[in-house]
Amino acid sequence: MIQVEGLTKYYGALAAIRDLTFAIDRGEVIGFLGLNGAGKSTALRVLGCVLLPTSGRVTIDGFDVVRDPHEIRKRIGFLPDTPPLYTEMTVGAYLEFVARLRGVPSGRAKARTIEVEERTATRDVHDEVIGNLSHGFKQRIGIAQALVHNPKLLILDEPTSGLDPVQIVEMRQLIKGLKGEHTILLSSHILSEISQTCDRLLVIQGGEIVGQGSEQELATQMGSGGYLEIEIGGPSQGEGRAPVEKALQAVRAVAGVLSASVIREEAHVAQIKLDAPAALCPQVVRALVAADIDVMRVGRGSAQLESIFLKLTQTGGQPS
Amino acid sequence: MSATFLIARRELGAYLRSMIGWVIIAGVLAVDGLLFNAFALGGGDKRSSEVLSLFFYFSSGTTMIASVLIAFRLLAEERQTGTINLLYSSPIRDGEIVLGKFLSALAFLAIVTLATGFMPMLVMIHGKVSYGHVAGGYFGLLLLGSATLAIGTFGSALTRSQVLAAILSACMVVAMLVAWLLGRITERPLSEVFSNLSLHGLHFQPFQAGIVHLRDVVYYLAVTYVALFAATRVLEARRWR
Structure with a gap:
């Protein structure tokens, strides 16, 4: 659907984005993740055919942004960082105007307006003047x-951006509802929402892509592939720390486990944390059972996106 | 072409829904009315055609001022509020954006100008003037307005600040106006060039008397075309920056 090769955009002498290369398949939901000023908006504006690239090649649906921008513009819907609203118009009149502008035949424009109003839960404000409405x-x-x-x-x-927590959840639902029908490219600097709505993330920093993949892949790439928390039967009277030590030895022997440590140790129960991908769970449990350790509970978690994001933006994509 | 029409229609609606639109209409009517009473009607006996001539003379001034006021926001406001991105990301040419904006301004100016129609009508009731004189005068006003609006559209394309756009447009219009002064202090053939370049003097005077010369029509249309062409180029260039 989208092919981007070596996309570079300069504002004067300043490179807003440098040598971006990525591809997006039909139906994917892709999140552009980056701090403010990282170049997200610039990249999206080039894809939205608002700006022309300084160099590089961008094709959308087989059309080139420089040579056939019109063909692309018919195929894209673009929401810039500030919604481009004519505040003196009513919602219905505005949406109909946009529909006609984007080539919807006049007979269909009204029906499409009503469809999208229902989709986005704005049907009730159809006759309101946009300027009087809330930010949400x-x-x-x-x-x-x-x-x-x-x-x-x-x-x-x-x-x-700028929505309250309830509206953020609603927006997330809305975007999830659009999944499948449309290929969606969205940007954010808020990690939690992007990890929940997107199939794949592109982390952008200083105008360059410093990491891409799913949350899990990014975590693996950064050397923190998630963790396992295991509760084992702890030392009973007279045994001392022997079972805990034995358990640590057993799990450390499993290939793929990077480290293991005890995080809580009480009578009868101990908790150990393994730095290992969640997929290793069966092997780890088997190893413990083989070592005659009682496994009480296994919990698995992925590395927090925040920490991955911070690592990526601080190190520029090099595993630390 | 339909995109041009859509943009023009929306923009005209915006003028009529906004404060500035009505302020401009009221302002033009008030100033024209005052001048009409004070100068065209006052100051001793005059022939009807002289009164009409005077009316078109000062109407040309208010038309130019109104044109700058109408045009300065056209593109600057779109950039300031970010709605230009809507137009930029839609399958329409930059030329269609400029033309649509310009046509809406021209339509609005026509409304403003024709609203002054009762003044020549008064002259016609109480005196004797030809319809041709009135029609020619108004045609001239619209042509002059069209050229000024186009310059204003160009000024509006240059910056995202509406204030700056208004100042730039006003400066360009004044520069074009006072070209005839340069024509007076320079030698031929330069003086010819300057006087013919002037937005008002040589080219508007015949209209005042109700005379339509093809060369004057061509002059105003050429200024309009050049200014709109420049505005389109500015808009296109913005995409590269």
């Missing part, structure tokens, strides 16, 4: 205008 509504109308001509590709620049 404006953001949703921003999404509605991107959807109104039923584009194959949706480009949403920070769709949740």
Whole structure:
């Protein structure tokens, strides 16, 4: 669907993005993750055919952004960082205007307007003047205008910025609901929402991609592939620390376990934490059982995206 | 072409829904009315055609001021509020954006100008003037307005600050206006060039008397075209920056 090769964009002498290369398949939901000023918006504006690249090649659906921008613009819906709303218009009139502008035939424009209003829960404000609406509504109308001509590709620049927690959840639901019908590219600097809505993340820092993949892949790439927390039957009277030591030895012997440590030790129960991918769980349990250790409970967790993100943006993608 | 029409229609709606639109209409009517009473009607006996001539003379001034006021926000406001991204990301040419904006401004200016129509009508009731004189005068006003609006559109494309856009447009219009002064202090053939370049003097005077010369029509249309072409180029260049 999208092929980006060596995309570079300069503002004067300043490179906003440098040599970006990535590909996005049809139907994927991709998250652009980066701090403010990392170059997310610039990249999305190039993909949205608002800006032209300084160098590099960008094709969307087989069309080149420099040579055939019109063909691309028919296929994309773009929500810039501030929703492009004519505040003196009513919601219905505005959406119909956008639909016509993007080539929806006049007979269909009204029906499409009603469809997207229902989709984005803005039907009730159809006759309201946009300028009088709350920020949450404006953001949703921003999404509605991107959807109104039923584009194959949706480009949403920070769709949740400035929303309250309830609205963020609603927005997340909305984007999840759009999954499947559209290829979606969205950006954010809020990690939690992006990890929940996106199939794949592109982490961008200083205008360059410093990591890409799913949350788990990124974690593995950064050498923190998640962890296992195991509760074992602890030392009973007279045994001392022997069972705990035995357990540590057993799990350390499993290939793939990077480290193991005791995090809690009481009478009858001890908790150890393994730095290992969650997929290793069966091997670890088998090894413990073989070593005659009672396994009481196994918990698994992935590395927190925040920490991956911080690592990536601090180290520029080199595993620390 | 339909995109141009869509943009023009939306923009005209915006003028009529916004404060500035009505302020401009009211302002033009008030100033024209004052001048009409004070100068065209006052100051001794005059022939009807002289009164009409005077009316078109000072109307040309208010038309130019109104044009700058109408045009300065056209593109600057879109950039300031970010709505330009909507137009940029839609399958329309930059030329269609500029033309649509310009046409809406021209339509609005036509409304403003024709609202002054009762003044020549008063002259017609109480005196004797030809319809041709009135029609020619208004045609001239619209052509002059069209050229000024186009310059204003160009000024508006240059910056995202509406204030700056207004100042730039006003400066360009004034520069084009006072070109005839340069024509007076320079020698031929330079003086010819300057006087012919002037937005008002040589080219508007015939319209005042209700005379339509093809060369004047061509002049105003050429200024309009060049300014709109420049505005389109500015818009296109923005995508590279």
